[in-house]
Amino acid sequence: MMAFASDIQRPTLMLDETRARRNIWQMADKAAASGVRFRPHFKTHQSAGVGEWFREAGVEAITVSSVDMARYFARNGWSDVTIAFPVNIRQAHALNELAGQIHLNLLVESVDAVTALVPKQRYEADAWLKIDTGYGRTGIRWDDHDTLLQVARAVAQADSLRLTGLLTHAGHTYGAGSPKRIVEIYRESAFRLGRARDALADEGWRVLLSVGDTPGCSIVPRFESVDEVRPGNFVFYDLAQHSFGACNEDEIALVVACPVVAKHRSRSQLVIYGGAVHLSKESIPGDDGRPIYGRIALPAERGWSRMYSGSTVASLSQEHGIVQAEKELFDRVQVGDLLMVVPVHSCLTANLLGRFLTLDGEVIDMARF
């Protein structure tokens, strides 16, 4: 086992740097081979340190999900940033300031938001129209050409906005059910984005297309019909991505090391220090349909073992996790040992834990807002 493991006292986010760097290079290579720009989403790691691994893979442009995150990465030397969230006009002042410092890309999806933003925008920013290609969360419906053209016109008339592209997040790949269906959604989504582009072309506007969900970007062999990809989660992957078939188990780059604090033989349960404030309450359905909050591996010489297929984090309270353990695991583990919990959703787990510990014992900080 890693020498420093004996010093781990509380739920600790362990990061396998080799795996994360390999995940980055794989996606960067696929983007390069496809001739598209790779603009990874940094909300997954929220860390200037991890960001450098992307820079070493040739990344120059990034995506974030909040204005605060954009400021953090701008301070850390990133000069081309997309805030992939419908523009929040309450932050117009901060947005204008950022636009004066870096190449800022904003998402707009209504005339109202453009109208409210423009009077407060002195520096120029790129505007991307947020398009809904079927996910149904937010954005202009791909086939609602009236709204599309209205918003495009509002942007085109604003001195401080450049009409740059159409951007979508096909988040419905997360519920697709099979890799085959994920590929279909990816293609359908790119096709629909292309139709929206055609509607703008008819009016003389030429725009770029940007897509971005990790399941789709991981599974398609090649990025076709788009100009830019923005996956984020793939840097670490997690149990949810594994359940979709978006990654192999040995591509999952982080776990939460959790101390065992109690054993209950009669129900074959282990109690761990590791709860909702560490793992998040994100769940996926287990084999019996009930929610699971993580799967279990053990510490290994370097990193962690393969997951135990018959053991899960079955419930969480604020600081406690209850592990339903198969007999072999139950018998092997003692109070005071560490379990390595593979989280359901690495973005939310990393956001809660706030820093990474690499397998070499190095601490990598995340932003704190």
Place this chain on the structure above:
Amino acid sequence: MMAFASDIQRPTLMLDETRARRNIWQMADKAAASGVRFRPHFKTHQSAGVGEWFREAGVEAITVSSVDMARYFARNGWSDVTIAFPVNIRQAHALNELAGQIHLNLLVESVDAVTALVPKQRYEADAWLKIDTGYGRTGIRWDDHDTLLQVARAVAQADSLRLTGLLTHAGHTYGAGSPKRIVEIYRESAFRLGRARDALADEGWRVLLSVGDTPGCSIVPRFESVDEVRPGNFVFYDLAQHSFGACNEDEIALVVACPVVAKHRSRSQLVIYGGAVHLSKESIPGDDGRPIYGRIALPAERGWSRMYSGSTVASLSQEHGIVQAEKELFDRVQVGDLLMVVPVHSCLTANLLGRFLTLDGEVIDMARF
């Protein structure tokens, strides 16, 4: 509307100090009238500032859920602290240090943990046996007298531990289904704890009894048959407690102010800046059985309006919330307005947001670990 509301730019935890202080006094009065010690759980607010409101209500002893939280409150002048979590022997050094500084109360539930702890414990601490009175999360089963006596003996033999009491958390009140059933669980739990005490008394040990869930402590008219109560959530309450009948709507003391960033008339949905990293993914079933992640009020002259009964936070992603809005709310709200989201679980929401903004515009910080 409050003058400073126009300055709110991002998801912001709004705290009604008057309500919170009233909640504290109500519980403190009930404890005093019942002749039991009030040892409130501070994991809900994790804030030295909010802690002072308890001190003003006569509170001298507190409960926390982690060693780090115990250290934080010890630094902030709290000298009698129970860590209501099975002792984590990986933190034995920190526990010993704390025991040298304050009156420290630990939870033990196995001979293994006691055996591992004692050699590292130089300063004396009070030991409470964690008892499972029916919740089934962790602890010694109330009727497993063999284990109870084994652990009691291990504690009694340790120079650095004082066998002080029996402690339970009847967390199954959260799924009880009705206030009547919550009262039944409270009473059953206190009765079972009493039976475990009797088993120790037969061996000559006299111990105190401590109970602690917010639904039970809120609903029973008087604390009977116990020596100490440890509710936490009641200081703020939330949508879950309201759904159990543990509080009235005007006792809920916090909401998350969230900017509206998009409107979708065709499906009557509002998109807010406020997602899983602000509200947490804790949910309760809505009227149709599907999960809801919050309910909606509007900003008022001071604080917020009553909740809209037909509107809910229907889904969350990392930073987005989707509000399924009834027509009146939808029509009333514009992009750039604030919605006041009543969270499902105030402890997890406060933990994510990290600071409070009172209705007077004062910022109250929380601990950061």
